[in-house]
Amino acid sequence: MIGLGLVNALAGTLFLGFAVVTLLSRPGARRPAMALLWGLVSVSFLLGDVIGDTGNGIVAIAIVAVAAFGRPLAAPQVGDDHIAARSVLAARFGNRLFLPALLIPLAALSGTLLFKALPGIVEAPNATLISLAVGAVLSALLCMIWFRLDPAAPFKEGVRLMDGMGWAALMPQMLASLGVVYAASGMGEAVGQLFGYLPTGGHLFAQVAIYCVGMALLTALMGNALAAFPVMFAAIGVPLLIGIQGGNPAAIAAIGMLAGFCGTLMTPMAANFNLVPAALLNLRDPYGVIRAQIPTAVIMLGANILLLYFLGFPS
């Protein structure tokens, strides 16, 4: 059966390629540090299942050390003549340029459906990720043939984007790891005790508001609603909203999670959603995307409190 090993091998090769082209061809004083960063990520993908937990821990710490002590490279400004040249190419290739980009999600979708219909070929829980990875590689090959490029081109163009994102690209993986350490350290119980001291006077609206706002705040700190949900659901959802107030468990869970998503929109910890696009779009303000999202997030948090208050409890 095809499993995550294929994805790891492809991603490891990609990051190894990023490290090599960075060392060989890209100018600038930050070159060795960026090559080391992508090289370490490559080690994690290619050798992570061999070097053991302690080895992976050392690799993770090394990645943080290399990534943190250098700013991400400023995305190179594109000159006017360059844009003019690309406009000519855009007119020549036309809307066919969209096809390879759309091929990737299409491969993810059709692969998921195909491997569900034909079990036994790929590991079922990972079918989407495997299809996505294979689709991405096929799509890059298609572009190489179409544009008649040498094999180094996909790595050179890819690393241009990766350098713009820099360390922020690694945040989701780090946050997921942090959640595991928290869970092992009894964080959920501790937060539950903390909220046990909060006086709500038995008012349902106050309890709903504390639950939703707490979910958003904890998500903002931990960068991930999936990490905050078990903590707040255990602390307030189960004992107060379900146990004492008799609310609908499905509504309390689902709307609580969505209140957490409001926190995701407001925090730099959710770097992949908030800081990466600011870097990708060359915004002067790294918090520009967060600033654009805050009005929607605050109003949505209020909306979720009202929705849960009015829909989630017997009147």
Added chain:
Amino acid sequence: MFVLLAILVLLAGLIARINPLIVVLASAATAGFAAGLSVHDMVARFGGAFNANKFVTAVFLVVPTIGLLEQHGLQERARQLMTGLKGVTLGRLLFFYLLARQLSAAVGLTQLGGQVTMVRPMLAPMAEAAAEQDEAEHDAEHVKAMSAATDNIGLFFGEDIFLAIGSILLMMGVMKGYGIAVEPFHLSVWAVPTAVAALVIHGGRVLLLDRRGNRHGTGASR
């Protein structure tokens, strides 16, 4: 209770604007110390989790394709496409994208979109082109930031309607731990009111971009 110090470390790091990677590592170390783990155990536990979750970084397999297409005019093509369309304003473009992103995420097509694959190469250039066609003045930074924001908001308040998304499975798992049995459908149906609220609230905000722009425009022409 000492484990709560780990949360304070996150808070302090965020306020001091220290690199979040360092903050995460410091917070994990604090939680580990509070739970009485040895340094070796802590490194091993973090390393094990880091290795188990590396698949989330594998999504960057898409960047070579996007980089190659950009080098051959993808962003410029997205702009050219907009100039041919009459009646498409910045607000209408973002509203349509928000709706499409919510609907596609709601049926499980969360990959159809995204900051690397859709916003940078296609949506942001289209939004910029639409803003330039507008008689009104738009702040270029805000146009790009709103494009990215609209993708995130459409994803977050659409995906939970789909049954097999990670957050739904997590909720089911957590609730099962308390002896509460729910079907995925029961959870996803409760995501619908919030999805509608998001369309109204954020959709209203992006449509207001046109209104605000026009006012500036008439003001400048007087």
